[in-house]
Amino acid sequence: MMKLLGIVVAGLLAGAGGMALAHDMAGMPGMSQPAEQVAAAEPNTITIDNFTFGPATLTVAPGTTVTWINHDEEPHTVVNVGSTRLFKSGALDTDDKFTFTFDKPGTYQYFCSIHPHMTGTVVVK
Amino acid sequence: MTMDNTGGATRRKVLQCMAWGSAGVLWTVAGGIPRAHALDQAGSEQLAQASTFSFVQVSDSHIGFHGDVNPTPDATLKEAFTQIGAMKNKPAFLIHTGDVSHLSKPVELDTAKEIVKTAGLETFYVPGEHDTIGDNGKAFFERFGRSKTADGWYSFDHGGVHFVALVNVLNLQSGGGGNLGRDQLEWLEADLKGKTASTPIVVLAHMPLWALYPQWGWSTDDGAQALGYMKRFGSVTVLNGHIHQIQQKIEGNVTFQTAQSTAFPQPAPGDGPGPGPMKVSADKLRSTLGIRNINFVAGKPSIKDASLMG
Numbered sequence: 356m357m358k359l360l361g362i363v364v365a366g367l368l369a370g371a372g373g374m375a376l377a378h379d380m381a382g383m384p385g386m387s388q389p390a391e392q393v394a395a396a397e398p399n400t401i402t403i404d405n406f407t408f409g410p411a412t413l414t415v416a417p418g419t420t421v422t423w424i425n426h427d428e429e430p431h432t433v434v435n436v437g438s439t440r441l442f443k444s445g446a447l448d449t450d451d452k453f454t455f456t457f458d459k460p461g462t463y464q465y466f467c468s469i470h471p472h473m474t475g476t477v478v479v480k
Numbered sequence: 481m482t483m484d485n486t487g488g489a490t491r492r493k494v495l496q497c498m499a500w501g502s503a504g505v506l507w508t509v510a511g512g513i514p515r516a517h518a519l520d521q522a523g524s525e526q527l528a529q530a531s532t533f534s535f536v537q538v539s540d541s542h543i544g545f546h547g548d549v550n551p552t553p554d555a556t557l558k559e560a561f562t563q564i565g566a567m568k569n570k571p572a573f574l575i576h577t578g579d580v581s582h583l584s585k586p587v588e589l590d591t592a593k594e595i596v597k598t599a600g601l602e603t604f605y606v607p608g609e610h611d612t613i614g615d616n617g618k619a620f621f622e623r624f625g626r627s628k629t630a631d632g633w634y635s636f637d638h639g640g641v642h643f644v645a646l647v648n649v650l651n652l653q654s655g656g657g658g659n660l661g662r663d664q665l666e667w668l669e670a671d672l673k674g675k676t677a678s679t680p681i682v683v684l685a686h687m688p689l690w691a692l693y694p695q696w697g698w699s700t701d702d703g704a705q706a707l708g709y710m711k712r713f714g715s716v717t718v719l720n721g722h723i724h725q726i727q728q729k730i731e732g733n734v735t736f737q738t739a740q741s742t743a744f745p746q747p748a749p750g751d752g753p754g755p756g757p758m759k760v761s762a763d764k765l766r767s768t769l770g771i772r773n774i775n776f777v778a779g780k781p782s783i784k785d786a787s788l789m790g
Binding site: 404405406407427428429430432436445446448449464465466468469470471472473474 | 545546547548582583584609610613614652653654655656657694695696697752753754755756757
C-alpha cells in the first residue's frame with residue numbers, strides 16, 4: 356500500500372522539469388521559419404497525441420491560421436493562457452480540428468482546459 | 481500546490497499504515513466513548529445498527545465514449561446497475577464520482593441519468609472534467625446539482641457520517657492539476673468547523689486530492705489545504721475516480737481510494753506515453769471495470785470493489 360510513494364515523488368520532480376522545459380522552448384529561435392516562406396495549411400498544424408501538443412512550440416508568420424488536430428480518444432480543448440480570452444475551442448473529440456488565425460506578433464501560450472498539464476506555445480513573428 | 485508532505489509523512493507513518501486494520505476500533509474508542517462501552521452491553525445491537533449502512537460508488541461512466549476498447553459504455557453502465565440491483569444488502573444511496581459523460585453533452589448526461597434511475601436510490605454526484613466542457617458544468621448541475629449556489633459543492637450527513645462533495649474540475653489552471661479554489665476551501669473549512677473530531681468524514685471528489693501522478697494531471701493543486709482542515713478528524717475516507725483503476729494510499733488518519741470506471745481502464749501511473757484509454761481485449765474488459773461498495777459499521781468503513789466480471 357506504500358508503493359505509490361516513489362512514483363509520487365518522481366512525479367513531482369518530473370512535473371516541475373516538464374514545465375521548465377516548456378518555458379525554455381518558447382524562447383528558442385531554432386524553430387522559426389523564413390519570413391518569405393508561404394505558410395501552407397499542413398505545416399502550421401499542431402497534433403495532439405497521448406496528451407501532448409506537438410510541436411510544443413510552433414513558430415509562424417503573422418496572419419497564419421494554425422490548426423490543431425486531436426488524435427487521442429480523449430477529448431481535449433485549446434485555450435489561450437491569460438486573463439484575456441483570445442481563443443477557446445469546444446471539446447475536440449477524436450480527429451476533430453480547431454483553427455485560429457494569429458494576426459499579431461507575440462508569444463501565445465495555450466493549454467487544454469480539461470487536462471491542464473497539457474501546454475503549448477505559438478510564437479508569431 | 482501539490483501535497484509536499486507526501487513522502488516524509490508516508491515514511492513517518494508506516495506504523496499508522498500498519499495500524500489501519502484496527503483503525504476502526506481506535507476510531508470507535510476515540511469517536512464515541514459511550515458507544516464503545518455500549519458495544520459490550522445489552523442493547524448495543526440497536527446502537528450499532530444506527531450507524532450501520534452501506535452505499536455504492538459508481539464512477540467514470542463516460543457515456544458518449546466510442547473508442548475501440550468499449551464502444552458501448554451505456555451497456556456496461558447498465559451491467560453495473562444490474563449488479564447493484566442484485567445486491568443482498570440494499571445500499572442506502574449511491575454516489576457517482578464524476579465523468580458521468582464523455583463530452584458534457586445533454587444527451588449523454590440524460591442517458592446516464594436514466595440508467596442510474598433504475599436503481600431507485602438517491603444518488604449524490606460530483607462532476608468530472610468531462611462533465612464541464614464548454615459550459616462549466618451547467619448542463620451537469622442542472623441535472624445532478626445539489627448545491628444551493630451555482631458553485632456545485634455541498635455536504636450531507638447519513639448515519640452519523642459527514643459527507644463532503646467537492647468540485648475539483650473547474651477553473652483549471654495551465655500547467656496544473658485539479659483545482660478547488662479559495663471559495664470552496666473557505667466553505668469547506670466552515671462546513672467542517674462545527675463537527676466533532678469523532679465524526680467520520682467521507683470526501684467525494686473526481687480527481688485525486690493527493691499528488692498521485694501530477695504529470696498526467698492526477699492530482700489536485702490545492703488538495704493539501706483541504707486535507708489540512710481534516711487533520712483533527714479520526715477517520716477520513718477520500719473517494720474519487722478519474723484514473724479508472726483501484727489505487728489506495730493511507731496517510732495518517734486519511735485513506736485515499738480511487739475507483740474503477742464502468743467504461744474503460746487507464747494505465748498504471750507512468751506506464752506508457754499517456755493516460756488515455758488502455759487497450760484490453762473484449763473478454764478482459766469487464767475485469768477492469770467495476771463498482772465499489774462501502775459499508776459503515778459503527779463508524780468504521782470497509783471497502784469492497786467488485787468487477788463487472790461478477
